[in-house]
Amino acid sequence: MQDKILNTGAESAENKEPIISTRGLVKKFAGKTVLRGIDADIYEGEKVAVIGPSGSGKSTFLRCLNLLEIPTAGKISFGDDVIYESDYYAQKDKLNDLKDKKRAYLSGADDDEVRALESRENQLKIQLKDLKKELEALRTHAKLLKATSYREGAAEEAEKTERRTAQALRQRTGIKAEIKNVKAGIKRRKSVVKSSLDEAKIAAMNADISAQRIVTSSSLSRHKKFIKKMDRTVDAHRRTTGMVFQHFNLFNNLNVLDNITLAPVKTGVLEVRARRKALKAAAKAGDENAKAELLTLPHKLEIIENARKNAFALLDRVGLKDKAYVYPATLSGGQKQRIAIVRALAMNPRIMLFDEPTSALDPEMVGEVLQVIKQLADDGMTMVIVTHEMGFAREVATRVLFVDEGKIKEDAPPKELFGNPKNDRLKEFLSKVL
Ligand SMILES: Nc1ncnc2c1ncn2[C@@H]1O[C@H](COP(=O)(O)OP(=O)(O)OP(=O)(O)O)[C@@H](O)[C@H]1O
Ligand SMILES: [Mg+2]
Numbered sequence: 001m002q003d004k005i006l007n008t009g010a011e012s013a014e015n016k017e018p019i020i021s022t023r024g025l026v027k028k029f030a031g032k033t034v035l036r037g038i039d040a041d042i043y044e045g046e047k048v049a050v051i052g053p054s055g056s057g058k059s060t061f062l063r064c065l066n067l068l069e070i071p072t073a074g075k076i077s078f079g080d081d082v083i084y085e086s087d088y089y090a091q092k093d094k095l096n097d098l099k100d101k102k103r104a105y106l107s108g109a110d111d112d113e114v115r116a117l118e119s120r121e122n123q124l125k126i127q128l129k130d131l132k133k134e135l136e137a138l139r140t141h142a143k144l145l146k147a148t149s150y151r152e153g154a155a156e157e158a159e160k161t162e163r164r165t166a167q168a169l170r171q172r173t174g175i176k177a178e179i180k181n182v183k184a185g186i187k188r189r190k191s192v193v194k195s196s197l198d199e200a201k202i203a204a205m206n207a208d209i210s211a212q213r214i215v216t217s218s219s220l221s222r223h224k225k226f227i228k229k230m231d232r233t234v235d236a237h238r239r240t241t242g243m244v245f246q247h248f249n250l251f252n253n254l255n256v257l258d259n260i261t262l263a264p265v266k267t268g269v270l271e272v273r274a275r276r277k278a279l280k281a282a283a284k285a286g287d288e289n290a291k292a293e294l295l296t297l298p299h300k301l302e303i304i305e306n307a308r309k310n311a312f313a314l315l316d317r318v319g320l321k322d323k324a325y326v327y328p329a330t331l332s333g334g335q336k337q338r339i340a341i342v343r344a345l346a347m348n349p350r351i352m353l354f355d356e357p358t359s360a361l362d363p364e365m366v367g368e369v370l371q372v373i374k375q376l377a378d379d380g381m382t383m384v385i386v387t388h389e390m391g392f393a394r395e396v397a398t399r400v401l402f403v404d405e406g407k408i409k410e411d412a413p414p415k416e417l418f419g420n421p422k423n424d425r426l427k428e429f430l431s432k433v434l
Pocket of ligand 1: 029030034052053054055056057058059060061
């Protein structure tokens with residue numbers, strides 16, 4: 001029965017447009033790839049839990065959804081708006097690969113024999129390192145034996161240690177000599193290879209590089225245009241995307257009420273200002289409707305008043321109405337997080353993104369925050385929540401994503417994902433956390 005209800009939900013979701021979509025989302029930090037192509041759709045009313053090992057990219061994924069991180073490649077849509085799209089970094093990678101290939105060819109490193117020799121060299125180096133470690137251990141052991149020479153059998157053991165040390169030293173000399181030989185071999189082979197490079201192949205490589213340069217540079221100019229436009233869209237996007245962090249991120253120099261009303265007042269005033277400007281221009285051109293609407297625009301005090309009213313209503317919902325005028329420092333972790341949730345809600349978001357909202361809390365405060373989130377879920381708020389609270393994910397989520405090594409490895413309703421996991425890494429992960 002339960003399954004049926006879930007399935008119907010999923011079917012109807014497929015007919016709707018997702019609120020947020022990502023395609024091939026890639027994020028790199030200084031060459032390290034953290035997200036490796038994430039395709040995700042979040043539909044209206046869904047409660048999506050994101051689980052996975054530490055460092056797998058869960059926070060990075062969430063931060064990309066809110067454009068707190070600019071992705072390296074891929075596409076993010078918010079409703080009908082494409083808020084990020086670029087393949088510049090991917091094209092740049094292709095160009096670099098082609099250049100690397102040419103460099104390897106020209107230096108002779110591309111040759112099979114060179115490769116075999118180099119891998120032999122690496123092997124030997126590892127052996128050398130191991131021997132070095134062993135020799136150190138032997139030396140320490142010898143010292144210890146010397147200090148406890150009164151022990152029975154100490155002399156015998158010392159002799160054994162000495163023998164092994166001498167043997168290891170001989171091995172070390174042998175390996176060092178072989179490394180020298182292999183290195184010389186690499187040098188010789190490379191010069192042979194270099195003297196017989198194929199001019200036609202080099203020309204073809206150059207042609208590939210030139211062609212890729214053109215593709216990369218045109219994708220760069222598209223990327224730059226997009227980023228420029230994005231400055232404007234980012235603000236609008238973030239306004240409708242409420243984000244709640246592990247460490248609350250409240251403004252400690254503002255009281256609770258100001259924390260909550262700061263952003264709505266600021267954006268309210270900016271919106272009215274922009275509208276007034278537009279209306280004034282229209283009125284000047286003789287538009288009577290514009291003249292009439294100009295008179296109805298709210299005054300800043302009215303905007304503030306409304307924001308406050310809304311803040312009190314929200315505070316009431318989370319049971320913290322009496323904390324409106326205190327400063328965050330006087331609140332418990334659970335209270336701070338509930339305020340942070342209210343602050344996000346005050347912007348009337350279409351979707352809420354939670355990044356481990358309870359993992360910085362003392363255990364006795366986890367419940368009160370989860371309760372507020374559950375209430376929001378029951379009220380129909382769309383949400384994505386990165387969490388380690390498997391019980392909560394099972395109870396509240398309509399869908400669970402398992403992220404591992406920067407990819408979504410499993411995507412299923414909680415009952416299925418927890419009850420019948422398919423991916424091996426997920427099975428291993430669940431065996432540790434459940
Ligand atoms: N700004 C950054 N600069 C460099 N590396 C980063 C940055 N942010 C994240 N990373 C790296 O990206 C990887 C993924 O980080 P992320 O915070 O997304 O993981 P996570 O799944 O949220 O982990 P956790 O469960 O521990 O919160 C980590 O290896 C992290 O060190
Ligand atoms: Mg994280």
